[in-house]
Amino acid sequence: MSLNQQHVNKLHPDESVVNTNLDEVFDMQQVSINMIKKATKKVDRRVLRTRKQLSQSLLELMQQSSFEEITIKDITDRADMNRATFYLHYGTKEELLFKSLESRFDELVHTIETQLETKPDEPIWADGCYEQMVFEHVADHVDLYKVVLDQNGMGTIIHQIIDYIAAVTLRHTIDYHDNQDTNGIPLEAISRHVAGSMFSLIVWWVRNDLPHPPKEMADICHRLINLGCDNVFDTD
Amino acid sequence: MSLNQQHVNKLHPDESVVNTNLDEVFDMQQVSINMIKKATKKVDRRVLRTRKQLSQSLLELMQQSSFEEITIKDITDRADMNRATFYLHYGTKEELLFKSLESRFDELVHTIETQLETKPDEPIWADGCYEQMVFEHVADHVDLYKVVLDQNGMGTIIHQIIDYIAAVTLRHTIDYHDNQDTNGIPLEAISRHVAGSMFSLIVWWVRNDLPHPPKEMADICHRLINLGCDNVFDTD
């Protein structure tokens, strides 16, 4: 019976358990974000190559088929490798997908943060500059995000993406606003609000094939999140 | 090969195709929302009973196992019926799940709308009254939402839920603000913003086992969405 207990992949017991709880999601983020600064460990070239091929194959297949329809055999076939090899690296295709996305997110966050470090704090956060970088990043990788965000059945990913945005936002909110009073609103709620709104706007934007330029979307996003809906209607 | 083409369930060709595009999602909402006012058609009692049992069985199973782990056999076993019977009503378990949730959403929306009809427009939308009804609804069905929103791998559902909220919000925004100027911000973006933020806040709230009373969450939600983040920090 399939309800007994989680499947445990004996081939790589350290990272085999499928993510089902929040802790692991956050762990993954922390690790990933920190990874950026770490020197790349010495990994066997074959491993690197294999993982890159698997990642690319999945992404390519997702341009043609929906995620659930894609089997592990499909992925390994396209990558010209044996199906068993997949299991040497990943437990599920979901894991492969998020690991693939993760690196792109990390790059984006890293870019934003280093850019912001070189300038005074206040104006940049205030005028939607970082939102612009986000939307430009999405625009630069439309093909990918179109596939990831415009498809149903991408459950794990969606939660993980929102969690990711919320985690980064929370960190920045703490850094920037420090112990500022929030009138009883938890900082986590604020970061959730930002993450949810931004995610939802990005999905809408991507689904409709980027109907506005990134700068405009960034402005819309910034105004809605920071000034609120009332402001949008009030200033007429 | 599994990439050729969508699976078509020959048993019920009219609704057999799995939802993979946005149109169907919106269709579903429209139909569903309208359904409420329609008189319930004469449906064979056995059908009603079967569907109710399937729905309940799935929901119960989800309290114990994650959605992907649950098989159709598990569902029909618990409902004490034959596996083939499932396919007489639904094409996939995802379909069953969303149909189950759909009715609850419709009820909530219906409740809110009738309540609002009996009172003057302005103050109710303005002071977070409807948000409160939403969060109270979630609190009333914690067990269900805990399972649906706190699990990974619930892809289809998450997109559909956000779409649903956005659709309702858009309708209300159009009704209430009419042709009011929005400084170039599309109404759809506004509804997406509201839906994303609200969804994300609900997920956070549910995951953390409702750390604040519904009224407080409604207030937080209302302030963040309508007054924006800046306002939260500014008024100290």
Added chain:
DNA sequence: TGAGTTATGCGACACAATGTCGTTAAATCA
């Protein structure tokens, strides 16, 4: 109520995907 319709039960089937394994060959690292 009884006749006709319809849903479900049951058992079976072919098929596809999964996770695992042992052995062999090849690539890589030091």
Added chain:
DNA sequence: TGATTTAACGACATTGTGTCGCATAACTCA
């Protein structure tokens, strides 16, 4: 170079899926 690690290959048992025909029970409607 030699030692180590990785991938290829083929195979296997297992599980879930979607479908079918037929018998029976439940329901509807007149």
